[in-house]
Amino acid sequence: DAGVIQSPRHEVTEMGQEVTLRCKPISGHDYLFWYRQTMMRGLELLIYFNNNVPIDDSGMPEDRFSAKMPNASFSTLKIQPSEPRDSAVYFCASSPPWGNIQYFGAGTRLSVL
């Protein structure tokens, strides 16, 4: 398996624009997590899904952020409208059923100008 795949790897956009980050989890994994990493706040969980259903979105910073998982092999994290303070590295991770280990993607580095 190729591991967790995230796209794009880098995204540069202007304030106010819509940004969509994409994630393909490892096949057979039924948990999917979105994290954000900044220098100030470190790594923080935004939301996670189980069997395509959002379980806990308490980490989503505000209504400008939304996440979907339309099927077992794809998830998106959308920011609309984007702001400079959204600049961060966004990681997606997945874990197998009853699994205790999360496998992370390489991340998407987002810069909002």
Added chain:
Amino acid sequence: DAKTTQPPSMDCAEGRAANLPCNHSTISGNEYVYWYRQIHSQGPQYIIHGLKNNETNEMASLIITEDRKSSTLILPHATLRDTAVYYCIVRVPDAGGTSYGKLTFGQGTILTVHP
């Protein structure tokens, strides 16, 4: 999940053992100790986890004290590629409940391996 305390940074000579400590004095009986690391510009990587017995895998060894209030991650023969931030995390591993899935990352220990 219980909180953990780690030294902010450590150094190690290449080829020597790296011993990374973690304090988790408020750990509950059903909480496991997990270690992840993050090499620069990469996503976090799982290393090892344990409950109360010492554990070893191809990457590292985990030594947990008898009272479970602290643990040590051991990289037996550190290489330059082991330079990374190492995170010690305590959590309940089982599915179900609101805490599942929440890997709460602290600041970790920056391990620098020198030639």
